[in-house]
Amino acid sequence: MEELKKQIKEIIVRDLKLQGITPEEIKDNAPLFEEGLGLDSLDAVELVVLVQKHFGVQIEDMDEGQAAFRSVETLAKFISERRPAGV
Amino acid sequence: MSGQTQGLGARLEALGHTIFYWMLRLAGQTGAYLLLWPVITTYVLGSRKIHRLTLPYLSHRFPDHGRLARWRDTHRIMLAFGRVLVDRAWLGLRPGAALQGCLEGQDELLALAAEGRGVVVLIAHVGNWQTAMAQITGMQVPINSLMHYQEEAVAKHYFDLRKKEMPFKIIKSDGFMGGLVEATAALQRGEVVTIMGDRYAGGPATEVEFLGAKVRLPAAAYSLAAATGSPVAVLLAAKTGRRQYSMKLWEVCRPEPSDRENRRRDMQKWAQRFADALEEYLREYPYQWYNFFDFWSQ
Incomplete structure (x- = not known):
């Protein structure tokens, strides 16, 4: 799980091209959107695509998305529960 | 009183x-x-x-x-x-009542859907948008419609009157992240997502030139398309006779992913193409514009 969280943080910083923050500075429980990391709805779109691309996990609807996108912690839990074997 | x-x-x-x-x-x-x-x-x-x-x-x-x-x-x-x-x-x-219509650009639209990368279909409050939506059913892939609750009510009413099931699934734009998470998933499955490109109802927006003045338009559609690699098709319907309407594919563009700092600029570029297509439509059908409010102040 720790490795997965590290991977998610790296993807967020690298692929969403966040500036002024390193993966290590992102707290596991910090909110991803608005007052937390400051991501917006356009980032949410890219994050859905990135989760599918890197982990083979599809976020299907708003209930799933809302639960998964709270923090790195919840996203890691969501991915680990659904990740196909070998990805 | x-x-x-x-x-x-x-x-x-x-x-x-x-x-x-x-x-x-x-x-x-x-x-x-x-x-x-x-x-x-x-x-x-x-x-x-x-x-x-x-x-x-x-x-x-x-x-x-x-x-x-x-x-x-x-x-x-x-x-x-x-x-x-x-x-x-x-x-x-009238159970037997029907409108006759044609879709100019149908082959191109079907070819876009056949690419398997999903299609963002932009429509607008012109002509008869319910008719437009009723006619994009021959796509061989499921159709989703990102809608505000007022548009959802109108669409439901239209199909209730016809005693037909709605040929598309509604994604509520007043849900989490404006329904963009569900719309992204649908495009990733290769499905069609229709979005109203004209009225701004929250979420990301961009400013373009339209009929000689600046106007704010919704911009999520272009970002969705860029992230998923889906093409954007502008599809507008017009009433052309007592029982005739015409639908036409007015524009196709392929937004590309852009850097965070260039994202807003690129969205503006794609939205301008939609605005230009809408202007072209209004040159042909000037009296089929049904946004009855100050569109330039939205």
Whole structure:
């Protein structure tokens, strides 16, 4: 799980091209959107695509998305529960 | 006193609806069209409100028109809108009623869907958008529609009247992240997602030139397309005869992913192409614009 969280943080910083923050500075429980990391709805779109691309996990609807996108912690839990074997 | 006036207004409006429904039952679409003429004329001559609603658009579309021409324009636009409403009711009341139409660019649209990367179909509040949505059913892939609750109610009403199941799944734009998470998933499955490209109802926006002035347009569609690699198709319907409409694929573009710092600039570029397509449509069908509010202040 720790490795997965590290991977998610790296993807967020690298692929969403966040500036002024390193993966290590992102707290596991910090909110991803608005007052937390400051991501917006356009980032949410890219994050859905990135989760599918890197982990083979599809976020299907708003209930799933809302639960998964709270923090790195919840996203890691969501991915680990659904990740196909070998990805 | 004003409460009594409002109550009287509501009762008169309900009476008007009842008369139109009776006319549709007794004399069909033609009868209701005939009734529209004196009703619209009375409104145009006697109501200031109707001119306030049409003025923002008409003053941008026809900046040179004087007072009399503007009144004629208002009459034409309200008559066109009234006919769309009559058609909608007529289709519901008469089981055998049908509108004939064609889709210019159908092969291209089918080819876009066949690429398997999903298609973002942009529509607008012009012509008869419910008819447009009813006609994009032959796509071989599921269709989703990102909608605000008011549009959802109108669409449901349209298909309820037709006693048909809605041929698309609604994604509510007032949900989490404006429904963009679900829309992204649908595009990733290779499905079609229709989005209203004209009215801004929250979420990301961008400013473009439209009919000679700056206007804010919703921009999520272009970001969705860029992230998923889906093409964007602008599909607009127009009423071209008493029982005819024409649908046309006005524009196809392929937004590409951009850096965080260039994202806003790129969204503006794609939204401008939509605005240009809409302008082109309005050159051909100037009286089929149904955004009755100050569109340039949205």
